[in-house]
Amino acid sequence: MVKQERAARTRQMLIRAAAEVFAEDGFASASLTTISRRAGVSNGALHFHFANKAALAQAVEDDAARILHRITEQAAVDHSCPLDELVDVTHRLVRRMAEDTIVRAGFGLCRDTACPSAAELRGDWQQWVEGRLGQAELDGQLAGDVSAEAAAATVVAATVGFEVLGGRDPRWLSEQRLSRFWDLLLPRLTGPREPAAAGPCGGSGGTPEAS
Amino acid sequence: MVKQERAARTRQMLIRAAAEVFAEDGFASASLTTISRRAGVSNGALHFHFANKAALAQAVEDDAARILHRITEQAAVDHSCPLDELVDVTHRLVRRMAEDTIVRAGFGLCRDTACPSAAELRGDWQQWVEGRLGQAELDGQLAGDVSAEAAAATVVAATVGFEVLGGRDPRWLSEQRLSRFWDLLLPRLTGPREPAAAGPCGGSGGTPEAS
Numbered sequence: 562m563v564k565q566e567r568a569a570r571t572r573q574m575l576i577r578a579a580a581e582v583f584a585e586d587g588f589a590s591a592s593l594t595t596i597s598r599r600a601g602v603s604n605g606a607l608h609f610h611f612a613n614k615a616a617l618a619q620a621v622e623d624d625a626a627r628i629l630h631r632i633t634e635q636a637a638v639d640h641s642c643p644l645d646e647l648v649d650v651t652h653r654l655v656r657r658m659a660e661d662t663i664v665r666a667g668f669g670l671c672r673d674t675a676c677p678s679a680a681e682l683r684g685d686w687q688q689w690v691e692g693r694l695g696q697a698e699l700d701g702q703l704a705g706d707v708s709a710e711a712a713a714a715t716v717v718a719a720t721v722g723f724e725v726l727g728g729r730d731p732r733w734l735s736e737q738r739l740s741r742f743w744d745l746l747l748p749r750l751t752g753p754r755e756p757a758a759a760g761p762c763g764g765s766g767g768t769p770e771a772s
Numbered sequence: 773m774v775k776q777e778r779a780a781r782t783r784q785m786l787i788r789a790a791a792e793v794f795a796e797d798g799f800a801s802a803s804l805t806t807i808s809r810r811a812g813v814s815n816g817a818l819h820f821h822f823a824n825k826a827a828l829a830q831a832v833e834d835d836a837a838r839i840l841h842r843i844t845e846q847a848a849v850d851h852s853c854p855l856d857e858l859v860d861v862t863h864r865l866v867r868r869m870a871e872d873t874i875v876r877a878g879f880g881l882c883r884d885t886a887c888p889s890a891a892e893l894r895g896d897w898q899q900w901v902e903g904r905l906g907q908a909e910l911d912g913q914l915a916g917d918v919s920a921e922a923a924a925a926t927v928v929a930a931t932v933g934f935e936v937l938g939g940r941d942p943r944w945l946s947e948q949r950l951s952r953f954w955d956l957l958l959p960r961l962t963g964p965r966e967p968a969a970a971g972p973c974g975g976s977g978g979t980p981e982a983s
Binding site: 584585586587588589590669672673674675680683707708710711712714715717718719720721722723725726728729733738741742744745746748749 | 795796880883886919921922925926930934937940944952953959
Protein backbone atom coordinates (compact mmCIF):
# COMPACT_ATOMS: atom_id res chain seq x y z
CA MET A 562 0.00 0.00 0.00
CA VAL A 563 2.84 2.36 0.93
CA LYS A 564 4.49 1.36 -2.34
CA GLN A 565 1.30 2.19 -4.26
CA GLU A 566 1.04 5.55 -2.55
CA ARG A 567 4.65 6.35 -3.42
CA ALA A 568 4.02 5.39 -7.05
CA ALA A 569 0.92 7.60 -7.20
CA ARG A 570 2.92 10.47 -5.71
CA THR A 571 5.75 10.03 -8.22
CA ARG A 572 3.22 9.96 -11.06
CA GLN A 573 1.67 13.22 -9.82
CA MET A 574 5.08 14.88 -9.48
CA LEU A 575 5.89 13.87 -13.05
CA ILE A 576 2.61 15.32 -14.34
CA ARG A 577 3.25 18.62 -12.55
CA ALA A 578 6.85 18.81 -13.80
CA ALA A 579 5.69 17.98 -17.34
CA ALA A 580 3.04 20.72 -17.18
CA GLU A 581 5.69 23.26 -16.17
CA VAL A 582 8.09 22.22 -18.93
CA PHE A 583 5.31 22.10 -21.59
CA ALA A 584 4.14 25.58 -20.52
CA GLU A 585 7.69 26.98 -20.68
CA ASP A 586 9.12 25.24 -23.76
CA GLY A 587 6.14 23.95 -25.75
CA PHE A 588 5.51 20.27 -26.47
CA ALA A 589 8.09 19.76 -29.24
CA SER A 590 11.02 21.31 -27.32
CA ALA A 591 10.14 19.76 -23.96
CA SER A 592 12.73 17.13 -23.02
CA LEU A 593 11.90 14.02 -20.98
CA THR A 594 15.21 14.40 -19.12
CA THR A 595 14.29 17.95 -18.07
CA ILE A 596 10.91 16.67 -16.89
CA SER A 597 12.28 13.75 -14.85
CA ARG A 598 14.99 15.99 -13.33
CA ARG A 599 12.43 18.64 -12.39
CA ALA A 600 10.28 15.94 -10.76
CA GLY A 601 13.38 14.67 -8.93
CA VAL A 602 13.05 11.14 -10.30
CA SER A 603 15.11 8.98 -12.66
CA ASN A 604 14.47 8.59 -16.38
CA GLY A 605 13.62 4.97 -15.61
CA ALA A 606 10.89 6.03 -13.16
CA LEU A 607 9.46 8.37 -15.78
CA HIS A 608 9.32 5.54 -18.35
CA PHE A 609 7.76 3.21 -15.78
CA HIS A 610 4.80 5.61 -15.53
CA PHE A 611 4.65 7.06 -19.05
CA ALA A 612 5.48 5.35 -22.35
CA ASN A 613 6.39 8.63 -24.09
CA LYS A 614 5.96 12.38 -24.16
CA ALA A 615 2.49 12.13 -25.73
CA ALA A 616 1.33 9.99 -22.78
CA LEU A 617 2.60 12.66 -20.37
CA ALA A 618 0.79 15.38 -22.33
CA GLN A 619 -2.40 13.30 -22.22
CA ALA A 620 -2.05 12.94 -18.44
CA VAL A 621 -1.64 16.74 -18.06
CA GLU A 622 -4.72 17.34 -20.21
CA ASP A 623 -6.71 14.69 -18.31
CA ASP A 624 -5.81 16.31 -14.98
CA ALA A 625 -6.82 19.74 -16.28
CA ALA A 626 -10.10 18.25 -17.56
CA ARG A 627 -10.78 16.79 -14.10
CA ILE A 628 -10.16 20.19 -12.50
CA LEU A 629 -12.50 21.86 -15.02
CA HIS A 630 -15.12 19.20 -14.27
CA ARG A 631 -14.84 19.81 -10.51
CA ILE A 632 -15.23 23.57 -11.06
CA THR A 633 -18.39 23.14 -13.15
CA GLU A 634 -19.85 20.59 -10.72
CA GLN A 635 -19.32 22.96 -7.79
CA ALA A 636 -20.91 25.86 -9.69
CA ALA A 637 -23.95 23.67 -10.48
CA VAL A 638 -24.38 23.14 -6.72
CA ASP A 639 -23.87 26.84 -5.89
CA HIS A 640 -26.21 28.36 -8.50
CA SER A 641 -29.66 27.63 -9.85
CA CYS A 642 -29.35 30.04 -12.78
CA PRO A 643 -27.22 29.04 -15.81
CA LEU A 644 -25.90 32.56 -16.43
CA ASP A 645 -24.71 32.84 -12.82
CA GLU A 646 -23.08 29.45 -13.24
CA LEU A 647 -21.35 30.57 -16.43
CA VAL A 648 -19.97 33.79 -14.96
CA ASP A 649 -18.84 32.04 -11.78
CA VAL A 650 -17.12 29.19 -13.66
CA THR A 651 -15.20 31.58 -15.94
CA HIS A 652 -13.96 33.41 -12.83
CA ARG A 653 -12.91 30.19 -11.10
CA LEU A 654 -11.32 28.81 -14.26
CA VAL A 655 -9.34 31.96 -15.05
CA ARG A 656 -8.16 32.20 -11.43
CA ARG A 657 -7.11 28.56 -11.59
CA MET A 658 -5.28 29.20 -14.88
CA ALA A 659 -3.34 32.02 -13.25
CA GLU A 660 -2.38 29.84 -10.26
CA ASP A 661 -2.12 26.28 -11.54
CA THR A 662 0.33 25.29 -14.26
CA ILE A 663 -1.55 22.05 -14.93
CA VAL A 664 -4.68 23.93 -16.03
CA ARG A 665 -2.66 26.44 -18.07
CA ALA A 666 -0.56 23.71 -19.70
CA GLY A 667 -3.63 21.53 -20.32
CA PHE A 668 -5.33 24.25 -22.35
CA GLY A 669 -2.01 25.22 -23.96
CA LEU A 670 -1.48 21.68 -25.25
CA CYS A 671 -4.86 21.87 -27.04
CA ARG A 672 -3.42 24.53 -29.32
CA ASP A 673 0.13 23.21 -29.61
CA THR A 674 0.51 22.19 -33.26
CA ALA A 675 3.27 19.76 -32.37
CA CYS A 676 1.21 17.96 -29.71
CA PRO A 677 -0.86 14.95 -30.80
CA SER A 678 -3.58 16.06 -28.34
CA ALA A 679 -7.16 15.57 -29.46
CA ALA A 680 -7.94 18.94 -27.81
CA GLU A 681 -10.75 17.26 -25.87
CA LEU A 682 -10.30 19.66 -22.97
CA ARG A 683 -11.08 22.61 -25.21
CA GLY A 684 -14.01 20.64 -26.67
CA ASP A 685 -15.29 19.97 -23.13
CA TRP A 686 -15.10 23.67 -22.35
CA GLN A 687 -16.93 24.69 -25.52
CA GLN A 688 -19.64 22.10 -24.95
CA TRP A 689 -20.16 23.21 -21.37
CA VAL A 690 -20.46 26.89 -22.33
CA GLU A 691 -22.92 26.00 -25.12
CA GLY A 692 -24.95 23.91 -22.66
CA ARG A 693 -25.26 26.70 -20.10
CA LEU A 694 -26.21 29.33 -22.68
CA GLY A 695 -28.65 26.89 -24.31
CA GLN A 696 -30.27 26.40 -20.90
CA ALA A 697 -30.39 30.17 -20.32
CA GLU A 698 -32.19 30.51 -23.67
CA LEU A 699 -34.69 27.78 -22.74
CA ASP A 700 -35.26 29.50 -19.37
CA GLY A 701 -36.05 32.74 -21.20
CA GLN A 702 -33.07 34.54 -19.70
CA LEU A 703 -31.55 35.70 -22.98
CA ALA A 704 -32.74 38.85 -24.72
CA GLY A 705 -35.03 38.19 -27.69
CA ASP A 706 -32.43 39.13 -30.33
CA VAL A 707 -29.58 37.15 -28.71
CA SER A 708 -28.90 33.60 -29.89
CA ALA A 709 -27.33 31.14 -27.47
CA GLU A 710 -25.05 29.99 -30.28
CA ALA A 711 -23.56 33.44 -30.96
CA ALA A 712 -23.23 34.11 -27.25
CA ALA A 713 -21.43 30.79 -26.71
CA ALA A 714 -19.03 31.44 -29.61
CA THR A 715 -18.18 34.85 -28.14
CA VAL A 716 -17.61 33.50 -24.63
CA VAL A 717 -15.51 30.57 -25.91
CA ALA A 718 -13.41 32.77 -28.22
CA ALA A 719 -12.84 35.42 -25.53
CA THR A 720 -11.86 32.90 -22.84
CA VAL A 721 -9.45 31.19 -25.24
CA GLY A 722 -8.04 34.66 -25.95
CA PHE A 723 -7.62 35.42 -22.23
CA GLU A 724 -5.80 32.11 -21.79
CA VAL A 725 -3.47 32.64 -24.77
CA LEU A 726 -2.72 36.29 -24.00
CA GLY A 727 -2.26 35.40 -20.31
CA GLY A 728 0.65 33.17 -21.29
CA ARG A 729 2.70 36.29 -22.13
CA ASP A 730 1.05 38.85 -19.85
CA PRO A 731 -0.58 37.71 -16.57
CA ARG A 732 -2.86 40.80 -16.50
CA TRP A 733 -5.09 38.98 -19.00
CA LEU A 734 -5.83 36.41 -16.30
CA SER A 735 -6.76 39.00 -13.67
CA GLU A 736 -10.10 39.12 -11.85
CA GLN A 737 -10.52 42.72 -12.94
CA ARG A 738 -10.19 42.09 -16.67
CA LEU A 739 -12.68 39.23 -16.56
CA SER A 740 -15.14 41.29 -14.49
CA ARG A 741 -15.00 44.06 -17.07
CA PHE A 742 -15.62 41.55 -19.83
CA TRP A 743 -18.78 40.38 -18.08
CA ASP A 744 -19.85 43.96 -17.25
CA LEU A 745 -19.72 44.55 -20.99
CA LEU A 746 -21.30 41.33 -22.24
CA LEU A 747 -23.88 40.36 -19.61
CA PRO A 748 -26.30 43.30 -20.04
CA ARG A 749 -26.36 42.52 -23.76
CA LEU A 750 -27.13 38.82 -23.16
CA THR A 751 -30.00 39.48 -20.77
CA GLY A 752 -31.33 42.69 -22.34
CA PRO A 753 -32.55 45.67 -20.34
CA ARG A 754 -33.59 44.73 -16.79
CA GLU A 755 -34.67 46.58 -13.72
CA PRO A 756 -31.47 48.00 -12.19
CA ALA A 757 -32.62 46.70 -8.80
CA ALA A 758 -32.61 43.10 -9.98
CA ALA A 759 -29.56 41.43 -8.49
CA GLY A 760 -27.67 39.25 -10.97
CA PRO A 761 -28.45 37.96 -14.44
CA CYS A 762 -31.35 35.85 -13.18
CA GLY A 763 -33.12 39.12 -12.54
CA GLY A 764 -33.60 38.31 -8.89
CA SER A 765 -35.58 35.19 -9.80
CA GLY A 766 -33.86 33.18 -7.11
CA GLY A 767 -30.57 32.47 -8.85
CA THR A 768 -28.48 34.86 -6.80
CA PRO A 769 -28.62 35.01 -3.03
CA GLU A 770 -29.93 38.36 -1.83
CA ALA A 771 -27.29 40.64 -0.33
CA SER A 772 -28.97 41.72 2.90
CA MET B 773 18.53 43.60 -62.00
CA VAL B 774 17.23 40.23 -63.22
CA LYS B 775 19.49 38.62 -60.60
CA GLN B 776 18.08 40.89 -57.88
CA GLU B 777 14.52 40.06 -58.93
CA ARG B 778 15.29 36.36 -58.81
CA ALA B 779 16.79 36.74 -55.32
CA ALA B 780 13.73 38.64 -54.11
CA ARG B 781 11.48 35.94 -55.55
CA THR B 782 13.47 33.16 -53.86
CA ARG B 783 13.29 35.05 -50.57
CA GLN B 784 9.52 35.36 -50.88
CA MET B 785 9.13 31.66 -51.74
CA LEU B 786 11.16 30.78 -48.63
CA ILE B 787 8.97 32.99 -46.42
CA ARG B 788 5.81 31.38 -47.77
CA ALA B 789 7.20 27.85 -47.37
CA ALA B 790 8.36 28.69 -43.83
CA ALA B 791 4.90 30.04 -42.96
CA GLU B 792 3.31 26.79 -44.15
CA VAL B 793 5.73 24.60 -42.20
CA PHE B 794 5.47 26.75 -39.03
CA ALA B 795 1.66 26.60 -39.25
CA GLU B 796 1.69 22.81 -39.69
CA ASP B 797 4.49 21.72 -37.34
CA GLY B 798 5.04 24.65 -34.94
CA PHE B 799 8.32 26.55 -34.65
CA ALA B 800 10.33 23.98 -32.67
CA SER B 801 9.54 21.02 -34.95
CA ALA B 802 9.86 22.94 -38.22
CA SER B 803 12.95 21.77 -40.14
CA LEU B 804 14.98 24.05 -42.39
CA THR B 805 15.39 21.18 -44.87
CA THR B 806 11.60 20.78 -45.12
CA ILE B 807 11.30 24.53 -45.69
CA SER B 808 13.95 24.75 -48.41
CA ARG B 809 12.53 21.65 -50.13
CA ARG B 810 9.01 23.06 -50.03
CA ALA B 811 10.31 26.32 -51.53
CA GLY B 812 12.13 24.29 -54.21
CA VAL B 813 15.54 25.77 -53.36
CA SER B 814 18.77 24.40 -51.92
CA ASN B 815 19.75 24.57 -48.24
CA GLY B 816 22.56 26.89 -49.35
CA ALA B 817 20.06 29.32 -50.90
CA LEU B 818 18.05 29.31 -47.68
CA HIS B 819 21.14 30.14 -45.63
CA PHE B 820 22.11 32.88 -48.10
CA HIS B 821 18.83 34.64 -47.28
CA PHE B 822 18.26 33.67 -43.63
CA ALA B 823 20.87 33.08 -40.92
CA ASN B 824 18.63 30.71 -38.96
CA LYS B 825 15.08 29.60 -38.21
CA ALA B 826 14.46 32.60 -35.95
CA ALA B 827 15.29 34.96 -38.84
CA LEU B 828 12.77 33.13 -41.04
CA ALA B 829 10.12 33.39 -38.31
CA GLN B 830 10.85 37.11 -38.01
CA ALA B 831 10.41 37.52 -41.77
CA VAL B 832 7.03 35.72 -41.64
CA GLU B 833 5.89 37.94 -38.77
CA ASP B 834 7.14 41.09 -40.55
CA ASP B 835 5.23 40.13 -43.71
CA ALA B 836 2.07 39.49 -41.69
CA ALA B 837 2.54 42.87 -39.94
CA ARG B 838 2.81 44.58 -43.35
CA ILE B 839 -0.42 42.92 -44.49
CA LEU B 840 -2.18 44.00 -41.26
CA HIS B 841 -0.88 47.53 -41.79
CA ARG B 842 -2.21 47.62 -45.37
CA ILE B 843 -5.62 46.39 -44.17
CA THR B 844 -5.87 49.10 -41.50
CA GLU B 845 -4.65 51.82 -43.90
CA GLN B 846 -7.29 50.85 -46.45
CA ALA B 847 -10.04 50.85 -43.82
CA ALA B 848 -8.97 54.34 -42.70
CA VAL B 849 -9.51 55.51 -46.29
CA ASP B 850 -12.88 53.72 -46.63
CA HIS B 851 -14.48 54.83 -43.35
CA SER B 852 -14.75 58.03 -41.36
CA CYS B 853 -16.13 56.34 -38.26
CA PRO B 854 -13.76 54.38 -35.99
CA LEU B 855 -16.31 51.66 -35.16
CA ASP B 856 -16.99 51.04 -38.86
CA GLU B 857 -13.23 50.84 -39.36
CA LEU B 858 -12.90 48.35 -36.52
CA VAL B 859 -15.66 46.04 -37.76
CA ASP B 860 -14.41 46.20 -41.33
CA VAL B 861 -10.78 45.49 -40.37
CA THR B 862 -11.73 42.45 -38.26
CA HIS B 863 -13.66 41.08 -41.24
CA ARG B 864 -10.77 41.67 -43.64
CA LEU B 865 -8.23 40.29 -41.19
CA VAL B 866 -10.18 37.12 -40.39
CA ARG B 867 -10.82 36.53 -44.12
CA ARG B 868 -7.12 36.99 -44.75
CA MET B 869 -6.27 34.58 -41.93
CA ALA B 870 -8.51 31.95 -43.51
CA GLU B 871 -6.89 32.41 -46.93
CA ASP B 872 -3.28 33.38 -46.32
CA THR B 873 -0.88 31.13 -44.43
CA ILE B 874 1.55 34.01 -43.85
CA VAL B 875 -1.02 35.94 -41.78
CA ARG B 876 -2.11 32.81 -39.90
CA ALA B 877 1.49 31.74 -39.24
CA GLY B 878 2.51 35.28 -38.28
CA PHE B 879 -0.09 35.44 -35.51
CA GLY B 880 0.58 31.80 -34.58
CA LEU B 881 4.28 32.52 -34.01
CA CYS B 882 3.32 35.23 -31.47
CA ARG B 883 1.93 32.53 -29.20
CA ASP B 884 4.46 29.78 -29.95
CA THR B 885 6.34 29.27 -26.68
CA ALA B 886 9.34 27.88 -28.55
CA CYS B 887 9.62 30.86 -30.92
CA PRO B 888 11.87 33.76 -29.86
CA SER B 889 9.33 36.16 -31.42
CA ALA B 890 8.74 39.43 -29.59
CA ALA B 891 5.03 39.07 -30.47
CA GLU B 892 5.11 42.57 -31.95
CA LEU B 893 2.42 41.65 -34.47
CA ARG B 894 -0.01 40.85 -31.67
CA GLY B 895 1.06 44.06 -29.90
CA ASP B 896 0.41 46.03 -33.12
CA TRP B 897 -3.07 44.52 -33.32
CA GLN B 898 -3.91 45.29 -29.70
CA GLN B 899 -2.64 48.84 -30.03
CA TRP B 900 -4.67 49.44 -33.18
CA VAL B 901 -7.89 48.09 -31.62
CA GLU B 902 -7.32 50.24 -28.51
CA GLY B 903 -6.72 53.29 -30.73
CA ARG B 904 -9.96 52.86 -32.68
CA LEU B 905 -12.07 52.28 -29.59
CA GLY B 906 -10.37 55.20 -27.82
CA GLN B 907 -11.29 57.38 -30.80
CA ALA B 908 -14.89 56.10 -30.76
CA GLU B 909 -15.08 57.07 -27.08
CA LEU B 910 -13.72 60.56 -27.81
CA ASP B 911 -16.24 60.90 -30.64
CA GLY B 912 -19.04 60.05 -28.20
CA GLN B 913 -19.95 56.87 -30.06
CA LEU B 914 -19.70 54.53 -27.07
CA ALA B 915 -22.58 54.10 -24.65
CA GLY B 916 -22.12 55.97 -21.37
CA ASP B 917 -21.42 52.84 -19.31
CA VAL B 918 -18.98 51.30 -21.82
CA SER B 919 -15.26 51.91 -21.38
CA ALA B 920 -13.02 51.85 -24.44
CA GLU B 921 -10.51 49.80 -22.44
CA ALA B 922 -12.95 46.98 -21.60
CA ALA B 923 -14.29 46.98 -25.15
CA ALA B 924 -10.76 46.76 -26.59
CA ALA B 925 -9.83 43.89 -24.25
CA THR B 926 -12.94 41.99 -25.34
CA VAL B 927 -12.32 42.54 -29.05
CA VAL B 928 -8.63 41.61 -28.77
CA ALA B 929 -9.34 38.48 -26.69
CA ALA B 930 -12.15 37.33 -29.00
CA THR B 931 -10.14 37.85 -32.20
CA VAL B 932 -7.18 35.98 -30.71
CA GLY B 933 -9.65 33.22 -29.81
CA PHE B 934 -11.04 33.10 -33.37
CA GLU B 935 -7.50 32.83 -34.72
CA VAL B 936 -6.47 30.07 -32.29
CA LEU B 937 -9.67 28.04 -32.66
CA GLY B 938 -9.56 28.54 -36.45
CA GLY B 939 -6.27 26.64 -36.52
CA ARG B 940 -8.16 23.42 -35.69
CA ASP B 941 -11.60 24.25 -37.11
CA PRO B 942 -11.91 26.69 -40.05
CA ARG B 943 -15.53 27.55 -39.13
CA TRP B 944 -14.10 29.88 -36.50
CA LEU B 945 -12.67 32.00 -39.32
CA SER B 946 -15.95 32.20 -41.24
CA GLU B 947 -17.66 35.47 -42.19
CA GLN B 948 -20.83 34.24 -40.49
CA ARG B 949 -19.29 33.63 -37.08
CA LEU B 950 -17.61 37.03 -37.06
CA SER B 951 -20.84 38.77 -38.16
CA ARG B 952 -22.69 37.14 -35.29
CA PHE B 953 -20.01 38.28 -32.88
CA TRP B 954 -20.48 41.87 -34.02
CA ASP B 955 -24.31 41.53 -34.01
CA LEU B 956 -23.93 40.63 -30.36
CA LEU B 957 -21.29 43.14 -29.29
CA LEU B 958 -21.93 46.26 -31.37
CA PRO B 959 -25.37 47.19 -29.95
CA ARG B 960 -23.82 47.01 -26.48
CA LEU B 961 -20.91 49.26 -27.46
CA THR B 962 -23.07 51.96 -29.00
CA GLY B 963 -26.09 51.64 -26.70
CA PRO B 964 -29.69 51.88 -27.89
CA ARG B 965 -30.01 53.70 -31.23
CA GLU B 966 -32.77 54.39 -33.67
CA PRO B 967 -33.28 51.14 -35.63
CA ALA B 968 -33.30 53.19 -38.84
CA ALA B 969 -29.75 54.46 -38.26
CA ALA B 970 -27.47 52.59 -40.62
CA GLY B 971 -24.29 51.35 -38.99
CA PRO B 972 -22.61 52.11 -35.68
CA CYS B 973 -22.02 55.76 -36.60
CA GLY B 974 -25.77 56.16 -36.41
CA GLY B 975 -25.99 57.35 -40.01
CA SER B 976 -23.62 60.24 -39.30
CA GLY B 977 -21.79 59.68 -42.55
CA GLY B 978 -19.59 56.73 -41.57
CA THR B 979 -21.40 54.15 -43.63
CA PRO B 980 -22.37 54.71 -47.26
CA GLU B 981 -26.15 54.69 -47.73
CA ALA B 982 -27.53 51.61 -49.44
CA SER B 983 -29.76 53.19 -52.07
